Amino acid sequence: GAVVSQHPSRVICKSGTSVKIECRSLDFQATTMFWYRQFPKQSLMLMATSNEGSKATYEQGVEKDKFLINHASLTLSTLTVTSAHPEDSSFYICSATTGGMETQYFGPGTRLLVL
């Protein structure tokens, strides 16, 4: 099956710093990548949809200036959490799809802890 990687898998940072998370599709070209956030004992919440070469579409309530998304190629999307605060601590997961109604292939997730 399709493989999606994420890096880093875990990050601890101080409040006020920025953190970049990479999501890569390793063996297929992903026209669309999604970024989710999951708090403990809750389901995945879609943050934004990212299409290669265009601006990301953010879900209501997600600050685009705080969560910067770049989808520069068909195999790489990045999420940068700017000026992170403790309430941004969460499990961030990306997924990739070849578009349409295809199944999503998830990365292993990144655990962010902001102190």
Next chain:
Amino acid sequence: RKEVEQDPGPFNVPEGATVAFNCTYSNSASQSFFWYRQDCRKEPKLLMSVYSSGNEDGRFTAQLNRASQYISLLIRDSKLSDSATYLCVVNTNAGKSTFGDGTTLTVKP
């Protein structure tokens, strides 16, 4: 009302039991449906797609009822390794996925 609602669980069943999960969705324009499983502190992994005609994969059977807007997952002969959270996922024709909150299953020896 949530777009996708699942049985809250948790379900605690003995090995060998049959267990069924339901999921309802509110958007009648939904086009495709999936069940994912998520192990603790891991990413979701596709379990199976759900088709109108129903589909089966080993011990797992998924069904879709478009008229009533619900999907179901049946697990027969439960194994300890089936313990996980099962997520119902509904896609619109715009490609947007909405996840249910998940149903937690614990299979006990």
